[in-house]
Amino acid sequence: MARILGIDPGSQRTGVGLVDVDAGGRCRYVHCQALNLLQDTDDFPARLGKLVFDLEDVLSEWKPTVVAIEAVFMDKSATSALKLGHARGAAIATVVRHGLPVHEYAPRLVKQSLVGSGGAEKAQVQHMVRLLLNLGGQKLQADAADALAVALTHAHVSATAGRTGLAAALLRRRR
Amino acid sequence: MARILGIDPGSQRTGVGLVDVDAGGRCRYVHCQALNLLQDTDDFPARLGKLVFDLEDVLSEWKPTVVAIEAVFMDKSATSALKLGHARGAAIATVVRHGLPVHEYAPRLVKQSLVGSGGAEKAQVQHMVRLLLNLGGQKLQADAADALAVALTHAHVSATAGRTGLAAALLRRRR
Numbered sequence: 001m002a003r004i005l006g007i008d009p010g011s012q013r014t015g016v017g018l019v020d021v022d023a024g025g026r027c028r029y030v031h032c033q034a035l036n037l038l039q040d041t042d043d044f045p046a047r048l049g050k051l052v053f054d055l056e057d058v059l060s061e062w063k064p065t066v067v068a069i070e071a072v073f074m075d076k077s078a079t080s081a082l083k084l085g086h087a088r089g090a091a092i093a094t095v096v097r098h099g100l101p102v103h104e105y106a107p108r109l110v111k112q113s114l115v116g117s118g119g120a121e122k123a124q125v126q127h128m129v130r131l132l133l134n135l136g137g138q139k140l141q142a143d144a145a146d147a148l149a150v151a152l153t154h155a156h157v158s159a160t161a162g163r164t165g166l167a168a169a170l171l172r173r174r175r
Numbered sequence: 176m177a178r179i180l181g182i183d184p185g186s187q188r189t190g191v192g193l194v195d196v197d198a199g200g201r202c203r204y205v206h207c208q209a210l211n212l213l214q215d216t217d218d219f220p221a222r223l224g225k226l227v228f229d230l231e232d233v234l235s236e237w238k239p240t241v242v243a244i245e246a247v248f249m250d251k252s253a254t255s256a257l258k259l260g261h262a263r264g265a266a267i268a269t270v271v272r273h274g275l276p277v278h279e280y281a282p283r284l285v286k287q288s289l290v291g292s293g294g295a296e297k298a299q300v301q302h303m304v305r306l307l308l309n310l311g312g313q314k315l316q317a318d319a320a321d322a323l324a325v326a327l328t329h330a331h332v333s334a335t336a337g338r339t340g341l342a343a344a345l346l347r348r349r350r
Contacts, residue, residue: 045244045267045277052268069220078256082247085260086267089223093265096224097231097272104219 002158003030005064005100006151007055008143009091011083012037014051015143018062019133021155029133031062032144037087048090055094067095068154070146071104105153113153125149177333178205180239180275181326182230183318184266186258187212189226190318193237194308196330204308206237207319212262223265230269242270243329245321246279280328288328300324 001022008015014037018030035054037047069092072084095102108118114128126145130138132152140148176197183190189212193205210229212222244267247259270277283293289303301320305311307327315323 044246044279045271048264048267049271052272056272071219072257076253078251078253081253081257082260085257086264089261089264089266090268091264092220092223092261093227093268094272096220097227097269102220 002066002155003062003064004151004154005058005062005067005095006147006149006154007067007069007091007095008146008150009069009084009088010143011080011087012039013143014055014087014091015141015145015147016055016058017144017146017148017151018064019148019151019155021158025155027132027152027155029135029148032140032148033058034141034143044086048086051087051090052094055091056098059095059098059100064100066154067100067102068150069102069104070110070150071106103154105150105157109157110149110153113156114149122146177241177330178237178239179326179329180233180237180242180270181322181324181329182242182244182266182270183321183325184244184259184263185318186255186262187214188318189230189262189266190316190320190322191230191233192319192321192323192326193239194323194326194330196333200330200333202307202327202330204310204323207315207323208233209316209318219261223261226262226265227269230266231273234270234273234275239275241329242275242277243325244277244279245285245325246281278329278332280325280332284332285324285328288331289324297321 001020004019004021006017014035016035017032020028020030035051037051041047092102111120111125112118115124126140129145129148129152130136133148176195179194179196181192189210191210192207195203195205210226212226216222267277286295286300287293290299301315304320304323304327305313308323
């Protein structure tokens with residue numbers, strides 16, 4: 001069994017989501033939350049520091065065996081890219097420092113894997129996260145849901161080489 | 176006495192430079208080097224990981240008591256901003272994780288502090304780094320020299336509240 005930590009880094013909030021996947025590729029929801037970066041200070045290193053320590057708490061408490069994170073392709077301004085880069089770099093540094101393997105998945109692959117279309121809407125992705133993890137009507141914080149989505153993508157990609165991620169996962173849920 | 180680690184992060188290479196400063200504000204060169212990020216892999220987390228571990232080696236070996244890093248204001252593309260942000264975020268995460276205080280200095284302040292003009296050329300800054308640290312004709316790798324420059328800026332700013340950084344530092348060298 002693998003315990004996958006999905007991370008959705010942002011300069012305001014970083015989503016984390018944990019999913020257990022068994023040898024047969026069956027996924028089980030473990031935990032998700034949004035880590036808020038300090039907002040009430042101009043001390044940027046302190047803001048990143050809070051992310052590092054919060055993420056280390058998550059690593060210690062939930063003990064993931066592998067990490068999945070969305071690859072980013074910028075269409076925003078250089079300033080927002082720089083901020084996002086800092087959060088993402090700090091998050092990757094923290095998990096690498098912890099000795100965990102990190103896998104990157106392109107946003108289109110996450111959507112393709114969960115919804116079957118690389119151009120899917122965010123709401124569709126979150127709907128599939130709830131469906132695949134039996135979370136019913138449970139309200140999910142958006143960044144935490146995105147983190148679960150990339151964790152599920154890793155589960156699908158690792159387990160279903162050659163099969164369509166979603167179809168195979170749904171099939172397994174019905175068995 | 177404080178031992179200042181200056182860091183000049185980049186997506187290809189990160190410069191590090193260490194300077195000791197005594198209670199009177201006198202600075203002494205300790206060490207500088209450029210840390211190369213892994214270039215021969217597309218595995219971006221691994222590239223950042225190498226930076227984290229190399230920087231941790233520097234922290235363990237040279238035991239700085241404080242860290243100084245240039246603040247960045249982007250005028251480049253979103254893509255290069257994102258790459259720089261990752262390296263900078265990973266470096267800050269690593270030193271914060273090590274329990275060290277981190278100070279940021281705007282590039283103009285570094286130039287102002289060393290050369291007396293916020294619009295100074297890189298070559299002038301490097302010339303002053305050599306002069307202030309008695310490095311004579313010694314060849315300095317460019318990123319390592321920039322790291323020494325921000326370390327010296329921290330020394331000046333901490334020691335010379337109200338005095339012109341360079342003038343005071345030169346004065347101290349002559350005593």
